[in-house]
Amino acid sequence: MRTREVSCPVELLDLLPGPDDALAWVSGGEGLVGWGEAARVEASGPDRFAELDRWWRRFASEFDVQDDVRRPGTGPVAFTSIAFADEPGRSVLVVPRVVVGQRDGVTWITEIGGPGDGAAQVPMQRVRPVRRPTVDRYTAGQLPVVGYRDAVHKAVHRMRTGELDKVVLAHDLLAVTDGPVDARFLLRRLADRYPNCWAYAVDGLVGATPELLLRRTGRRVSSRVLAGTTWPRPGVDADELAAGLLGSAKDREEHRFAVRSLAATLSPYCAELRVPEAPTVMRLPNVLHLASEVHGRLLDGTPLLRLAEAVHPTAAVGGFPTAAAVRLIAELEPMDRGRYTGPVGWLDAEGGGELGIALRCAELGDGAVRLFAGCGIVADSDPDSEVREAAAKLVPMREALEDGTTLG
Numbered sequence: 001m002r003t004r005e006v007s008c009p010v011e012l013l014d015l016l017p018g019p020d021d022a023l024a025w026v027s028g029g030e031g032l033v034g035w036g037e038a039a040r041v042e043a044s045g046p047d048r049f050a051e052l053d054r055w056w057r058r059f060a061s062e063f064d065v066q067d068d069v070r071r072p073g074t075g076p077v078a079f080t081s082i083a084f085a086d087e088p089g090r091s092v093l094v095v096p097r098v099v100v101g102q103r104d105g106v107t108w109i110t111e112i113g114g115p116g117d118g119a120a121q122v123p124m125q126r127v128r129p130v131r132r133p134t135v136d137r138y139t140a141g142q143l144p145v146v147g148y149r150d151a152v153h154k155a156v157h158r159m160r161t162g163e164l165d166k167v168v169l170a171h172d173l174l175a176v177t178d179g180p181v182d183a184r185f186l187l188r189r190l191a192d193r194y195p196n197c198w199a200y201a202v203d204g205l206v207g208a209t210p211e212l213l214l215r216r217t218g219r220r221v222s223s224r225v226l227a228g229t230t231w232p233r234p235g236v237d238a239d240e241l242a243a244g245l246l247g248s249a250k251d252r253e254e255h256r257f258a259v260r261s262l263a264a265t266l267s268p269y270c271a272e273l274r275v276p277e278a279p280t281v282m283r284l285p286n287v288l289h290l291a292s293e294v295h296g297r298l299l300d301g302t303p304l305l306r307l308a309e310a311v312h313p314t315a316a317v318g319g320f321p322t323a324a325a326v327r328l329i330a331e332l333e334p335m336d337r338g339r340y341t342g343p344v345g346w347l348d349a350e351g352g353g354e355l356g357i358a359l360r361c362a363e364l365g366d367g368a369v370r371l372f373a374g375c376g377i378v379a380d381s382d383p384d385s386e387v388r389e390a391a392a393k394l395v396p397m398r399e400a401l402e403d404g405t406t407l408g
């Protein structure tokens, strides 16, 4: 197995040769793409993180590695996407045959399970045309919007009795399409419109997330916590929206729980952990979020997947306190989230890598695509407003899908 520097005449996403095995983690043109399958493993249940970690470390340790580039993302790499819940759920780890990475203007290729052809340029000749999908209609998923509104209403009541402080509830939406949707079609559009998010694809889960669960580089660890959201409306400019969000007691409270839960679960692994005193605003075309960048230094070499296990689910996608929130989700959200709101990203052989939270995504299926969106609920939440917020969070995927559809 060898990593070597290559020249690359196109963007990373344009290298993906086919629709079925596309793997990606790309932000602002940089990151990793992969294809082919050297190996795959699936896991489920409460031990899924530990099982995937054990399997990957054993698999990666058997390579005879020649790494000529030596940067984060070189050497053996696996892509992973992990179920939100202990039950049900299927988590997956895929080791691609070919990985191409780009960072700071340097491009490299890693060929696993074969010597590669040694060419000085990335392989382009096998790229098949990207099919444009058509959305025939949208239809309710496992939890229709009316049911979601009702669940939010019930959750608000439970927050007001003091049973817990915050819960994140979500719903799904099905887009019925004229045939299978090519992950590359969605990735291209998501990456163009959301360059400060991570456009990702792992085993049919495709999206563009603004939220970084954890990045581990050597002993350094970081996270971008998001919670507290507003969205553009006619007649309100972006600065006003941002000021309103920063000044919203309800959003600041939601955010505090998310930062607190991340810090409490990560700090036992850290010699040092820096948490900003106040959030900033992250602006996206469809929503604005309160954001905190957390940075730490690890005590030891705990691998990324085990750190992710410790912090998942943060209060950004679960709630606070965690155990009560997870129980309330199971009670009030009658749907299987699958890998939505679970960790998604890549891992290296040294226990490093990047894992985002799988948001703003869709699970690709035969003839239908399942979209997801959710919101943090606190005692002051208004069900109608949460329904609108969830709709705003569906926009990235709806726009990407509908780009191939002539509406009207």
Ligand SMILES: C=C(O[C@@H]1C=C(C(=O)O)C=C[C@H]1O)C(=O)O
Residues within 6 Å of the ligand: 168, 170, 211, 226, 227, 228, 229, 254, 289, 316, 317, 359, 360, 372, 373, 374, 375, 376, 377, 393
């Ligand atoms: C759950 C989602 O987003 C999460 C919930 C947020 C909120 O409630 O303010 C903000 C960002 C994410 O942590 C989603 O996009 O589906």
